Amino acid sequence: MFKRRVKLHPLERLREAFWPRRGWKRVFQYGWRRVWRLGGTPHAVALGVAAGAFASFTPFIGFHFAIGFAVAWVLRGNLIASAFGTFVGNPLTFPFIWIATYDVGYWVLQGAEAPGEPSLSADMFSGAAFSSLVPVLVPMLVGGIPLGLVVAGIVYYLTRSTVETYQSARRERLAAKSSDGLSETDGSVSVSDI
Numbered sequence: 001m002f003k004r005r006v007k008l009h010p011l012e013r014l015r016e017a018f019w020p021r022r023g024w025k026r027v028f029q030y031g032w033r034r035v036w037r038l039g040g041t042p043h044a045v046a047l048g049v050a051a052g053a054f055a056s057f058t059p060f061i062g063f064h065f066a067i068g069f070a071v072a073w074v075l076r077g078n079l080i081a082s083a084f085g086t087f088v089g090n091p092l093t094f095p096f097i098w099i100a101t102y103d104v105g106y107w108v109l110q111g112a113e114a115p116g117e118p119s120l121s122a123d124m125f126s127g128a129a130f131s132s133l134v135p136v137l138v139p140m141l142v143g144g145i146p147l148g149l150v151v152a153g154i155v156y157y158l159t160r161s162t163v164e165t166y167q168s169a170r171r172e173r174l175a176a177k178s179s180d181g182l183s184e185t186d187g188s189v190s191v192s193d194i
Helices: 010-018 024-036 042-055 064-075 079-088 094-110 127-132 134-185
Strands: none
Touching (some): 094 134
16 A cells, blocks of 8 residues: 555665655654654653664664663553654764764773774674674663663653644644534534434
8 A cells, every 4th residue: 555656776775765865854854743643641752752762872773673662661651652763863873873872881981081983894793703892882882871861861851842732732723623613503402413
């Protein structure tokens, strides 16, 4: 039902992943509008989005949805909103997130400024060289926790206030619409209406 009529070439799909055809602004607006319209209390929706934003600061790429779901489930937040919250980490923001988490984690663990950004090579990702990834992953994990909590707090506040505003405006619109419908009929109910 929602599939494309003409399938995209793999290179076009790759380009769409990094730069959507209608731009990142459109993607961002669509995501926010979907979050506003989610069912549930503003607190639950905001907790879900904040859980997803927190998960984006962990170095476990590919597991951010699962981590966001788990954190939202533990905190009783909206699980769908946690998926939207993981969009805080995207191809444009990941380089900044990774550098910041590494620097903060190195500072927390070593008590000094990081000597430079770690150099990653292809052989680090082989099974035999997993031990060479630990000096990079541990500082990123340690640094991701405080940075993730700060960003999650900011995202929670922004999302909760936005969802509260949207839901109250929606309730007012529906109340005005229902009162207009009653005033047209004067609120009287005839036998033929039943």
